[in-house]
Amino acid sequence: MNLVVVSNRVSRASANEPMTGGLAAALLPVVEKSGAIWVGSSGRVRDGAQKEPFAEIEALGAGALAMLDLPAAHYGGYYEGFANSALWPALHSRTDLICTSHDDYQSYREVNSFFARALLRFRKPDTAFWIQDYHFLALGAELRALGVTHPLGFFLHTPWPARDIFGGVPHHRELVEAMLAYDLIGFQTEGDRDNFLSYVDGDLGLDTTGGVVMSRYGVSRCAVFPIGIDPAKFAAHAAKAASHPDVSRLRRSLNGEKLAIGVDRVDYSKGLVNRLDAFDRMLTRQPQLKRSVSLLQIATLSRGTIEAYGDLQNQLAKLVSDINGRHGEVDWTPIRYLNKGFSQTVLAGLYRTAQVGLVTPLHDGMNLVAKEYVAAQNPVDPGVLVLSKYAGAANELDTALLVNPHDVDGMARTIATALSMPLLERRMRWEAMMAKLRAGTIQDWFADFVEALQQAHVVNDKTPVETLPVEPAVLWPVQSLGAGVGSRFH
Numbered sequence: 001m002n003l004v005v006v007s008n009r010v011s012r013a014s015a016n017e018p019m020t021g022g023l024a025a026a027l028l029p030v031v032e033k034s035g036a037i038w039v040g041s042s043g044r045v046r047d048g049a050q051k052e053p054f055a056e057i058e059a060l061g062a063g064a065l066a067m068l069d070l071p072a073a074h075y076g077g078y079y080e081g082f083a084n085s086a087l088w089p090a091l092h093s094r095t096d097l098i099c100t101s102h103d104d105y106q107s108y109r110e111v112n113s114f115f116a117r118a119l120l121r122f123r124k125p126d127t128a129f130w131i132q133d134y135h136f137l138a139l140g141a142e143l144r145a146l147g148v149t150h151p152l153g154f155f156l157h158t159p160w161p162a163r164d165i166f167g168g169v170p171h172h173r174e175l176v177e178a179m180l181a182y183d184l185i186g187f188q189t190e191g192d193r194d195n196f197l198s199y200v201d202g203d204l205g206l207d208t209t210g211g212v213v214m215s216r217y218g219v220s221r222c223a224v225f226p227i228g229i230d231p232a233k234f235a236a237h238a239a240k241a242a243s244h245p246d247v248s249r250l251r252r253s254l255n256g257e258k259l260a261i262g263v264d265r266v267d268y269s270k271g272l273v274n275r276l277d278a279f280d281r282m283l284t285r286q287p288q289l290k291r292s293v294s295l296l297q298i299a300t301l302s303r304g305t306i307e308a309y310g311d312l313q314n315q316l317a318k319l320v321s322d323i324n325g326r327h328g329e330v331d332w333t334p335i336r337y338l339n340k341g342f343s344q345t346v347l348a349g350l351y352r353t354a355q356v357g358l359v360t361p362l363h364d365g366m367n368l369v370a371k372e373y374v375a376a377q378n379p380v381d382p383g384v385l386v387l388s389k390y391a392g393a394a395n396e397l398d399t400a401l402l403v404n405p406h407d408v409d410g411m412a413r414t415i416a417t418a419l420s421m422p423l424l425e426r427r428m429r430w431e432a433m434m435a436k437l438r439a440g441t442i443q444d445w446f447a448d449f450v451e452a453l454q455q456a457h458v459v460n461d462k463t464p465v466e467t468l469p470v471e472p473a474v475l476w477p478v479q480s481l482g483a484g485v486g487s488r489f490h
C-alpha cells in the first residue's frame with residue numbers, strides 16, 4: 001500500500017530542535033520510517049493561481065515530505081479564522097471564544113478543496129489517504145467529489161465535545177456530513193467517539209449502532225486510537241541529557257531545591273492560569289515550602305495573531321510577575337517562565353530533573369507531554385505526574401495524581417502531596433504508567449490505524465450502498481473486527 005498522510009503542520013525537525021505541537025512531533029518518526037508521503041502546509045502563502053502547488057518536495061526517511069504554499073487570499077480565514085477561532089474553541093468546549101465569519105468558512109472550504117486537488121498527483125491504484133485533524137474535516141468529501149474511491153481515513157487529535165457544544169460551530173451540520181466521506185474516523189478516547197456518534201445520531205438522524213454510520217458515502221467506522229509516544233526513546237534521551245549544558249545548569253541552580261515542571265503551548269485549553277494560581281496558593285497556604293520548591297514553566301508561544309492567544313500571553317506574563325513579586329526573595333524566584341522551545345533531547349533531561357510534572361489542561365485531546373514526562377523518569381527515583389482528568393492521557397495514565405483543573409485549592413493540595421510522596425508509592429504509580437506507555441506506543445498507533453483503514457475500505461468496497469442491510473452491526477460486527485486488529489483497537 002502507498003500511504004499518503006496529510007496534516008496542516010508538518011515537521012522535518014531533528015531530535016535537536018524543538019517541535020511545534022504534538023501532532024507533528026508524533027508523526028515525524030513514524031512517517032519517516034514508514035516510507036509514506038507526508039503532505040502539509042509550508043507555512044507560506046502565494047498569490048494567484050499556482051501552476052505547481054508544491055513549494056518543496058524532499059526526501060524524508062524512506063518516504064517524502066511535500067509542502068504546499070497555500071492560497072494567500074484564504075490562508076488567514078482558514079488557519080486563524082475557521083480552524084483556530086471556530087473549530088478549536090468549540091472542540092475544547094469554549095464556544096464563548098468562537099469568533100468567525102462566513103468568509104472564514106469559505107476560506108476553510110477553499111483550502112480543503114485546494115489540498116484535495118493537490119493530492120491527486122499522489123493517487124496510485126494502491127494509495128490510501130490518511131488525513132489528520134480538524135483543519136481538514138471536509139477534505140475527504142472534496143476528494144470523493146473529485147472521483148477518488150481510495151481508502152480515506154481521518155484522525156482527530158483534539159477532543160470532540162458534547163453534541164450541543166459542537167452545534168455552536170457555524171455550518172456544523174455540513175461539516176459532520178462531509179466527515180462521513182471517510183471510511184474510518186479515529187478519536188483519542190471513547191468519550192470523544194461517543195460524543196461524535198451522539199451528534200450523528202441526534203442531529204443527522206443516522207443509525208450509529210456499533211460505531212458504524214451509513215450515509216450517502218457508504219459506511220464510516222468510528223473507533224478509538226489513543227496516540228502514544230516512543231517511551232524507550234525518551235528514556236534513552238533522559239539518561240543521556242544530564243550532561244547537556246541546559247540540564248546541568250538547571251540542576252546546579254536548584255541547590256537541592258525540588259522542581260515542578262510544566263511544558264505547554266500558550267493556549268487557553270492548557271489551563272495555565274489555574275496552574276499558576278494553584279502554585280501561588282500552595283506557597284501562600286504552606287509558606288514553609290518557599291525555597292524548597294520552584295516551578296519551571298516552559299510556555300512556547302502559539303497562534304499569537306489570534307486575539308484570545310495574545311490576551312492570554314499578556315495575562316500569563318502579568319500573573320507570573322505578580323506571583324514572583326509577592327513570594328520571591330533576593331536570592332529565590334518561585335517561577336521560571338520561559339517563552340522558548342527546547343529540543344526533545346533536552347526536554348527529556350528537564351523532565352527527569354523535576355520531581356513533579358504538572359499537566360493540567362481544561363481540555364486536551366491527549367497531551368503527549370504527560371506521557372513524555374513519565375517515560376523520562378529515573379526508574380529508581382521517579383517523579384510524580386499531576387494530571388488533569390480532562391486530558392485524553394488520563395484514560396491511560398490513571399495512576400497519576402488526577403486533578404480537577406477548575407479546583408485551584410485541590411490542585412494546590414495535590415502538588416504538595418506529590419512533593420512529599422514516599423519512594424515506594426512513586427515507584428508503584430510510575431511502573432503502572434510505564435506499562436501503559438509500553439503497551440500503546442506511537443508505532444502501535446500508526447500500525448493499528450493503517451490496518452483498520454485497510455479493513456474498513458474492504459468492507460466499503462464490497463458493499464454497495466443499496467444492498468446494505470438495515471442493521472449495520474450485523475453487516476460489520478465491530479468487536480470481532482477489533483479482536484483481529486489488536487487489543488488497543490476498540
Ligand SMILES: O=P(O)(O)OC[C@H]1O[C@H](O[C@H]2O[C@H](CO)[C@@H](O)[C@H](O)[C@H]2O)[C@H](O)[C@@H](O)[C@@H]1O
Pocket residue numbers: 009020021022023024026133134157158227302303364365366367368
Ligand atoms: O499547529 P499549531 O496550530 O501550532 O498547533 C499545534 C498542534 O496542536 C494540537 O495538537 C494536538 O495533537 C496532539 C497529538 O495527538 C495531542 O496530544 C494534543 O492534545 C492536541 O492538542 C493540534 O491538534 C495539532 O493539529 C497542532 O499541530
Ligand SMILES: O=c1ccn([C@@H]2O[C@H](COP(=O)(O)OP(=O)(O)O)[C@@H](O)[C@H]2O)c(=O)[nH]1
Pocket residue numbers: 017018019020021022023025026263264265298300340341342343344347366367368369370372
Ligand atoms: O519546547 C518544547 C515544547 C514542546 N515540545 C513538544 O511538543 C509536543 C507537545 O504536544 P502535546 O500533545 O503535549 O500538546 P499540543 O501542543 O500538541 O497541544 C510534545 O511532543 C513536546 O515534546 C518540544 O519539542 N519542545
